Amino acid sequence: MKEELIRKYNVPVPRYTSYPTAPCWGDDLDDINRIEQRIQTTFQENNTKNGVSLYVHLPYCESLCTFCACTRVIMKNHNVEDRYIDAVLKEWQKYLNLFQEKPIIRELHLGGGTPTFFSAENLKRLISGILKEAVVHSAHEFSFEAHPGVTNRTHLEVLHELGFNRVSFGIQDFDEKVQETINRKNDFQTVKEITEAAREIGYTSINFDLVYGLPKQQLSSVEDSIRKVAKLRPERIAFYSYAHVPWKMKMQRTFTEEDLPNNAAKRALYEKGKELLKANGYFDIGLDHFSLKNDELFKAYEERRLHRNFMGYNTSHTQVLIGLGASSISDFDTMYIQNEKHVKNYEKTVESGDWAYQRSYILTDEDFLIKRAILDISCKRNLQLTEEFKQKFNDGALMQLEEMESEGLLDFQDNTLQVTDLGMVFLRNICSVFDKNYTKNKPTTFSKSI
Numbered sequence: 385m386k387e388e389l390i391r392k393y394n395v396p397v398p399r400y401t402s403y404p405t406a407p408c409w410g411d412d413l414d415d416i417n418r419i420e421q422r423i424q425t426t427f428q429e430n431n432t433k434n435g436v437s438l439y440v441h442l443p444y445c446e447s448l449c450t451f452c453a454c455t456r457v458i459m460k461n462h463n464v465e466d467r468y469i470d471a472v473l474k475e476w477q478k479y480l481n482l483f484q485e486k487p488i489i490r491e492l493h494l495g496g497g498t499p500t501f502f503s504a505e506n507l508k509r510l511i512s513g514i515l516k517e518a519v520v521h522s523a524h525e526f527s528f529e530a531h532p533g534v535t536n537r538t539h540l541e542v543l544h545e546l547g548f549n550r551v552s553f554g555i556q557d558f559d560e561k562v563q564e565t566i567n568r569k570n571d572f573q574t575v576k577e578i579t580e581a582a583r584e585i586g587y588t589s590i591n592f593d594l595v596y597g598l599p600k601q602q603l604s605s606v607e608d609s610i611r612k613v614a615k616l617r618p619e620r621i622a623f624y625s626y627a628h629v630p631w632k633m634k635m636q637r638t639f640t641e642e643d644l645p646n647n648a649a650k651r652a653l654y655e656k657g658k659e660l661l662k663a664n665g666y667f668d669i670g671l672d673h674f675s676l677k678n679d680e681l682f683k684a685y686e687e688r689r690l691h692r693n694f695m696g697y698n699t700s701h702t703q704v705l706i707g708l709g710a711s712s713i714s715d716f717d718t719m720y721i722q723n724e725k726h727v728k729n730y731e732k733t734v735e736s737g738d739w740a741y742q743r744s745y746i747l748t749d750e751d752f753l754i755k756r757a758i759l760d761i762s763c764k765r766n767l768q769l770t771e772e773f774k775q776k777f778n779d780g781a782l783m784q785l786e787e788m789e790s791e792g793l794l795d796f797q798d799n800t801l802q803v804t805d806l807g808m809v810f811l812r813n814i815c816s817v818f819d820k821n822y823t824k825n826k827p828t829t830f831s832k833s834i
């Protein structure tokens with residue numbers, strides 16, 4: 385890959401799980417009646433058409449991995465489980481009270497933190513409570529994130545009985561030195577056993593999270609980790625760039641900058657990883673996600689029917705995503721809302737009968753047009769540049785696209801912009817051309833694109 389392209393585009397840039405991106409929303413909360421009205425209308429327009437997606441944030445982890453940039457609370461005491469589940473169910477009831485018909489759940493994802501911090505029995509109470517007043521879509525996709533070290537067979541069995549067919553295991557890297565530095569124990573045997581158990585039980589799609597650019601990580605550790613991972617044949621692999629944000633995540637200061645690979649070394653880790661994933665049959669579908677060709681995600685990619693939301697790539701195309709739990713984000717197509725982040729405040733607010741909303745953002749018509757454009761680029765690899773669309777952009781944006789075309793990242797034909805294979809590496813940068821907030825301020829608080 386051309387060195388100068390990497391030098392030019394390896395800059396802080398958003399991952400585009402939303403547009404406008406979360407840092408641009410501000411801290412305001414719109415009038416609650418207006419929010420409720422918008423929720424009702426969007427729900428009503430979409431529920432029977434496509435169903436809705438649910439994300440439940442389960443924030444607890446038993447121990448802290450120092451590299452982690454997720455919203456989590458470290459907790460040894462499992463007594464916290466009941467109160468949190470009660471709060472989530474109460475929050476869900478508030479949504480049910482707003483809806484005039486039963487929600488049709490197409491997608492349900494438990495994220496964290498570590499959802500399997502909670503006992504299987506408590507997860508059963510949570511999921512049955514959510515599904516009690518809902519309809520499960522015939523093509524539903526239920527998934528959860530699982531730390532291999534704290535996930536047992538009962539978790540897998542109970543969730544499978546409740547309709548879960550996908551599981552994502554956090555692997556990161558198998559190297560002992562890396563694991564020691566990031567305070568995370570995760571041996572291959574444990575991962576192998578839990579993966580095999582998931583298959584036996586009937587999970588049809590398994591994802592592994594890997595990270596490149598971690599402290600003390602070497603080419604040999606990426607090679608070894610991918611060699612081991614490939615033996616277990618997960619259908620999907622997320623190969624994330626380590627996001628180093630020590631100004632936000634203080635524990636990332638427990639290792640020094642010297643422990644981290646420099647830019648060139650990090651790029652080499654990425655390229656080695658990508659080459660090995662490819663050699664093992666994994667196809668790059670974009671924005672850190674790889675998939676085997678027999679997986680639904682790859683088929684959707686080929687047929688240009690991928691969708692993307694806060695949960696990453698998926699095939700569901702729901703326009704409503706309801707986020708439950710502390711810090712969760714909801715996407716009501718023309719409005720984003722984020723819940724209170726602090727777990728105890730979240731619980732108290734919900735227990736008092738209020739919404740736990742902390743801030744909201746209502747999209748302008750222009751935001752909405754750009755949101756759709758970014759979705760087309762990141763999910764379908766192409767975008768129709770209509771006259772209306774072109775008028776919204778200044779010459780600078782169009783010139784940037786032409787420059788990207790001359791660099792081989794894009795192809796223009798009949799007013800259609802097509803992302804080339806080389807362009808897939810710089811997908812975040814291509815999306816950023818349309819992002820007016822980004823082009824104006826060029827914020828440095830995002831992680832780098834590679």
Ligand SMILES: C[S@@+](CC[C@H](N)C(=O)[O-])C[C@H]1O[C@@H](n2cnc3c(N)ncnc32)[C@H](O)[C@@H]1O
Nearest residue numbers: 452453496497498529530531554593624626627
């Ligand atoms: C909520 S965790 C996954 C579930 C479980 N807590 C675990 O660790 O196995 C979500 C994923 O985010 C990714 N992640 C966390 N911090 C990251 C960072 N600083 N940079 C890149 N990826 C990160 C990791 O790959 C991790 O598996």
Ligand code: SF4
Nearest residue numbers: 445448449452454497
């Ligand atoms: S990586 Fe997973 S287990 Fe580790 S602290 Fe983050 S959310 Fe918790």
